[in-house]
Amino acid sequence: MASQTLSVPAKPRFQLTPRLRKLLPYITISTLGLVILLLFLAPLGYMSLTAFKTIVQVRDPHSQWLPASPINYTYQGVEYPLLLVPTEDGVQELALVKPGREESDYVDPQNPEAGIFTVVGRWRTFEPVYEFNPTTANFPTSWEQVNLGRLFRNTIIIATLGTIGTLLSSVLVAYGFARFRVPGISILFIILISTIILPRQVTLIPTYIFFRTIGWGGTWLPLIVPHFFANAYNVFLLRQYFRSIPRDLDEAATLDGATPWQVLWHVILPQSIPALIAVGLFHFFFAWNDFFEPLVYLQGREDLYTISIGMTQFNNIFNTQPGLAMAASMMAIALPLIMFFLAQRVFVQGIVVTGVEK
Amino acid sequence: MAKKVEQPQGKQAKPRNNLMRREIRWGLLFLSPWLIGFFIFTLLPTLASLVFSFTNYNPLHPDQISFAGLSNYARLFTDPFFRQAIGVTLRFVLISVPFAIIIPLGLALLVNSEHLLGKNLYRTLFFMPSMIPVVVNVMVWRGIMSTETGWLNRMLGVFSIQGPSWFQDERWVLPALTLMGVWGVGNAMIIMLAGLQNVPTELYDAAKVDGATSIQRFRHVTLPIISPIIFYQLVLALIGSFQYFTQAYIVSNGRGDPNGSTMFYNLYLYRTAFNFLDMGYGATLAWVMFVVVLLITIFLFRTQQRWVYYAGGE
Numbered sequence: 001m002a003s004q005t006l007s008v009p010a011k012p013r014f015q016l017t018p019r020l021r022k023l024l025p026y027i028t029i030s031t032l033g034l035v036i037l038l039l040f041l042a043p044l045g046y047m048s049l050t051a052f053k054t055i056v057q058v059r060d061p062h063s064q065w066l067p068a069s070p071i072n073y074t075y076q077g078v079e080y081p082l083l084l085v086p087t088e089d090g091v092q093e094l095a096l097v098k099p100g101r102e103e104s105d106y107v108d109p110q111n112p113e114a115g116i117f118t119v120v121g122r123w124r125t126f127e128p129v130y131e132f133n134p135t136t137a138n139f140p141t142s143w144e145q146v147n148l149g150r151l152f153r154n155t156i157i158i159a160t161l162g163t164i165g166t167l168l169s170s171v172l173v174a175y176g177f178a179r180f181r182v183p184g185i186s187i188l189f190i191i192l193i194s195t196i197i198l199p200r201q202v203t204l205i206p207t208y209i210f211f212r213t214i215g216w217g218g219t220w221l222p223l224i225v226p227h228f229f230a231n232a233y234n235v236f237l238l239r240q241y242f243r244s245i246p247r248d249l250d251e252a253a254t255l256d257g258a259t260p261w262q263v264l265w266h267v268i269l270p271q272s273i274p275a276l277i278a279v280g281l282f283h284f285f286f287a288w289n290d291f292f293e294p295l296v297y298l299q300g301r302e303d304l305y306t307i308s309i310g311m312t313q314f315n316n317i318f319n320t321q322p323g324l325a326m327a328a329s330m331m332a333i334a335l336p337l338i339m340f341f342l343a344q345r346v347f348v349q350g351i352v353v354t355g356v357e358k
Numbered sequence: 359m360a361k362k363v364e365q366p367q368g369k370q371a372k373p374r375n376n377l378m379r380r381e382i383r384w385g386l387l388f389l390s391p392w393l394i395g396f397f398i399f400t401l402l403p404t405l406a407s408l409v410f411s412f413t414n415y416n417p418l419h420p421d422q423i424s425f426a427g428l429s430n431y432a433r434l435f436t437d438p439f440f441r442q443a444i445g446v447t448l449r450f451v452l453i454s455v456p457f458a459i460i461i462p463l464g465l466a467l468l469v470n471s472e473h474l475l476g477k478n479l480y481r482t483l484f485f486m487p488s489m490i491p492v493v494v495n496v497m498v499w500r501g502i503m504s505t506e507t508g509w510l511n512r513m514l515g516v517f518s519i520q521g522p523s524w525f526q527d528e529r530w531v532l533p534a535l536t537l538m539g540v541w542g543v544g545n546a547m548i549i550m551l552a553g554l555q556n557v558p559t560e561l562y563d564a565a566k567v568d569g570a571t572s573i574q575r576f577r578h579v580t581l582p583i584i585s586p587i588i589f590y591q592l593v594l595a596l597i598g599s600f601q602y603f604t605q606a607y608i609v610s611n612g613r614g615d616p617n618g619s620t621m622f623y624n625l626y627l628y629r630t631a632f633n634f635l636d637m638g639y640g641a642t643l644a645w646v647m648f649v650v651v652l653l654i655t656i657f658l659f660r661t662q663q664r665w666v667y668y669a670g671g672e
Contacts, residue, residue, distance in 0.1 A: 029473035033480055036468065041483060043498045043541065046509055050501060058507075169391040176392075180385025181378070190659075192392065194652055195400050196594075199601055201627050202644040205410070205417075205637060206403035229395020233594070237549065240586045243668050244556060260384045274552040282545055289491045291604045308491045315608060318497050326501075329494040336489040341482060 051326035052134035058322050068130035073109045082109070082129035085119055093129050094119070138327035142314070145324065148331055150303065151310040156335075158223050158306060159287035165228035166283045167276065173230040174238030175264050179250065189239075196232040200292070208296060220304060222297045223290075227283070234279045241275040242268055281343055288336055307332050411641035418635055430642040440643070442618055443626040446532070450622065451599040454536040458595035459588065462546035467576075469547070470554045481551065488544030496608045499538045500525060525609060528619035535605060535620070546591050553587035554580065582667040589666045593658055600651050603628065623647055 016024065050058060053067040060070075072079040073095035080095040085106060087094075098105035103120040143149070176182075177189055211222045250263045258266070269276070287306075294306045311332060314325035386393075414426045434440050469480045487495070502508050503524035511521030524534035557580055565575045581588075603624040606614070612629065614621030627647070631640025 025473040026475060029468070029471050030475045033468055033471075033474050036465075037480060037483055040487070040541070042509060043502050044487065046502050047494075047498050169395075172388045173392040176385050176388030180381055180388065182382050182385035182389070185385065185389075188389065188393075190656070191396070193593075193655060193659075194648075195396065196597055198400065198404065199624060199627070199644050199647050199651075201624065201631065201640065202407050202648055203400060203403035205631070205641070206406035207399060210403070226395065226399050228391070229399065230392040235392065236590065240590050241552075241556075244553075244583075244586060260388070274555065278548055278552055281548075285489045285545075288489065291492050291608075308493055311491060311493045312608075315493055315497055318500060322497075322501060325497050329490070329497060332494060333486075333490050337486060340485060340489065 047326045047329055050322055051138055051330050052136065053323050054135050054137075055321065055323060057133075064130055066132055067134040069133040070128040071131050073107075075107050075109075075112060080107070083123060083126040084129055085123075085126055086121065087119055096123055099123050135323075138323040139331065142324040142328035143331065146310050146313060146328065148307075148310075148328065151305055151307045152335065154220075154304055155288055155306040155308075158220050159284045161224045162227040162287045163280050163283045165224065166231050166234055167280055169228055169230040170234035170238055170279060171264070171269070171276070174235045174242055175260075175268060177235065177239045178242035179247075179260075179263075179268075192232050192235060196236065204296065211297065216297075218298065218301045218304070220298075223287075223293055231283070234283065237279060238272065238275055241272055245271050277343060281340065284339070285336055407641045408645060410638055411645050413638045415637045415641075416635050417637060426638060430639050433639060434642070434646065439618075439621070439626055443621050443623040446619065446621055447600060447602070447623040450532050450535070450602060451596065453532055454539055454599050455592075455595045457536055457540055458543065458546065458598070459591055461540055462543040462591065463550050463588065465543065465547045466550035466554055470551055481548075484547055485544035488542040490542075492604045493608060495538065495541065496605060499534070499541070500609075503534055503537075526616055528616045531609075531616065531619050535602075535609070538605065546595075549591065550584065550587055553584035557583045585666045586668060589658075589662055593655060596654060596658070597651060600624075600647065600654075 049065065049067060054069075057064070057067050057069060071082045073082050074080075075095055075097065080097050082093050083096050083106075084091050085094045092108065093110075094106035094108055096104055097107050097116050100123075102122065103118050104123045105116050105118050107116050108114060177185065177192070182188075207222075208217075211217055216222050245268060250258075250267045253263050253267050289308055290306070291308045294309050298304045298306070298309070311328060314321070314328055318325050411430055412426060412428070413423050415423050465484050468474060469477050469484060471477075474480060490498075503510050505511060505521070505523040505526065508521075508524075510524070514521040522530040524530050561579050561583070562575060565579050570578065601624055602622050606620045606622045606625050607628070609615075610620045610625075612625065612633070614625055623643070624647070627640055627643040630643060631637050
């Protein structure tokens with residue numbers, strides 16, 4: 001009694017058993033998480049379900065959640081639609097043989113020998129009977145239509161090379177900004193940040209003309225090579241991260257005779273693995289999703305197209321072919337998804353608690 | 359610490375200058391990839407485009423380029439589309455930036471919570487949508503927000519709310535784009551999660567021993583430690599909103615539909631430069647945007663001493 005009063009002072013509260021009190025945070029947080037997650041993933045659900053729908057199913061005025069089609073029942077060689085008809089014996093699945101305004105003629109598929117009978121009620125207000133009827137045809141069709149295989153190969157090559165480039169260069173530059181007292185370095189840093197906020201349209205025309213002049217127009221080089229010269233976003237993130245690592249450690253290493261390379265390699269990088277993986281992933285997905293630059297630099301070279309711009313034609317036919325668009329979308333996000341699942345483990349393992357006390 | 363540094367110096371009697379010069383050399387070496395890249399891919403093109411902003415440059419007739427003085431800049435004051443584009447962009451910044459901070463932080467706290475069962479799965483699943491190409495993103499949300507068959511309006515219908523025609527309604531298209539943007543907070547969430555996991559557990563333990571509640575621990579331990587990350591995110595979100603382009607371009611096929619309500623600044627700039635090939639005025643628009651965004655960022659950096667905490671010191 002005394003201990004309970006201590007743990008819950010002042011306000012009288014609903015008493016919980018100790019076990020439930022221990023479980024309660026798990027139940028609350030996990031339920032909350034699940035609800036948020038379901039809302040968050042609903043669009044993916046929409047995408048997945050639509051990908052298995054035919055155009056008729058998408059346009060169905062009764063618009064089913066699942067890819068489903070109305071069932072017909074064949075009676076004496078003719079197909080009739082099955083409806084959910086409210087009768088005296090409850091709602092029954094009946095085939096509509098002869099529609100009328102206020103009453104219609106039906107046949108019971110359970111008991112066709114009974115023949116045609118009449119039920120009063122407007123048939124238009126009755127729901128059709130649906131059966132789960134997905135189509136997989138959207139996948140091969142959309143794959144062929146935009147040559148997804150080639151788009152994948154192109155995008156993977158560009159994304160991989162760019163990721164290597166940006167990791168190498170951004171780590172070096174971020175380290176330089178985080179730890180070295182170079183005169184004017186704060187001004188340089190402000191300049192670096194300005195390049196983030198510099199609208200890329202500012203540099204686009206002259207850069208485009210430059211790349212054309214040196215013969216890189218219609219190649220992947222403009223999409224890859226600039227990433228070997230560090231990227232302001234990544235430098236900024238890594239520098240913020242490096243700066244949150246206490247300086248005592250690298251000062252101690254320096255006093256022990258470590259060169260800056262060794263400090264970077266043995267002190268800074270091991271503590272920054274989450275940030276490094278984050279940067280690597282972000283760049284890969286950036287390259288995977290980038291829209292503007294491939295559009296500008298690969299114009300007219302359809303054989304070099306990336307996923308993003310290769311998929312635009314589905315956006316234009318979306319209203320007529322949502323199933324195709326969603327099927328292609330599912331395939332386009334499969335690889336990043338697998339990659340992230342694999343990297344996730346490294347990501348979690350790679351978290352090194354910073355050794356402030358050591 | 360300071361004493362230790364001075365000791366070897368005193369013994370070897372080397373001037374401080376030598377050490378400093380070495381540090382400068384190393385620093386420049388590490389900075390060099392960016393310095394070179396900055397010169398080739400940023401500085402020169404930016405200056406070139408500044409020059410363009412004082413001309414009537416048209417790529418179809420590059421030989422007819424002539425000096426236009428300040429006329430491009432004077433044109434800003436009489437250009438109704440310029441004013442409209444600024445209005446759209448500012449409204450979008452006000453609507454979307456708070457979401458771009460609070461939602462990823464909330465999600466990061468959620469997936470970092472010791473009370474969440476299956477954390478790793480949640481992290482992956484919350485991140486997943488941000489890997490989706492923008493084109494796909496737009497297509498999916500078009501479907502979700504479709505007036506008649508979209509899931510969003512059907513869900514609202516369950517609560518007897520008549521949902522708007524999101525992308526067709528000029529009052530609702532910016533909230534719709536913001537909602538679409540919430541789907542892409544995975545990157546920000548991961549960055550904030552990395553920050554949360556970097557908070558030394560000793561600090562939490564110490565706070566617990568001192569009797570701090572979980573809200574106090576969040577306010578006085580978590581927030582200060584991750585404040586550099588929040589600052590980083592705030593800057594990026596502001597800049598991202600000011601430079602919003604691709605989604606608006608895809609949603610409206612580059613026309614700013616409906617009725618100019620998605621004619622974002624960058625979209626207007628793009629149209630001016632690449633559709634109407636008025637690259638002189640386009641360069642002017644780009645430079646104005648650059649200066650405005652730069653001023654805002656400098657202002658933010660000025661405020662950071664007040665609320666951003668660096669464990670590594672300045």
